[in-house]
Amino acid sequence: MALKHLAAAMAFALAGAPAALADSPFMVKVDQTIAVKLASPANSVVVGNATVADVAVHDASTLLITGKAFGSTNVLVLDRNGKAIWQTELAVAGGNETSLTIVRGANTNTYSCTDKCRGTAAAGDDPAFFNNVMQTVSGKDAAAKGNGQ
Secondary structure, eight states: HHHHHHHHHHHHHTTTTSEEEEOOOOOEBBOOOOEOSSOOSEEEEEEEEOOOOOEEEEETTTEEEEOOEEEEEEEEEOTTTEEEEEEEEEEEEOOOTTTEEEEETTEEEEEEOOSEEEEEOOSSSHHHHHHHHHHHHHHHHHHHHOOOO
């Protein structure tokens, strides 16, 4: 819960910050979304590397930033006149208190451990493990829709 408050405080602090790059990167976790409130309305948003993060415009002064894959990129927000109103280096990292990553040689397997540890698909995992998890998720989804075999 404290992490959510920290993210909200960071977003609020950055909303009033000048357009210059921050000293340290703005952090987002993989598969998580945070809201950023801008000091003035945005006209356009540019993400340096869209494979790392996605930015959705909720309204003219609210951005929703989602971490998609491990790495870093930048985000640039322009007003109607093409002036930068917010820009930041964005770092996307993984992990939280309920996840576990097991490393075996060059392969990793990621587990979600909210009650028991169960495999979860994460960017960078061993392809066979990843595909097995996704097959299970897709099968469950199909069964729930009545498309099971």
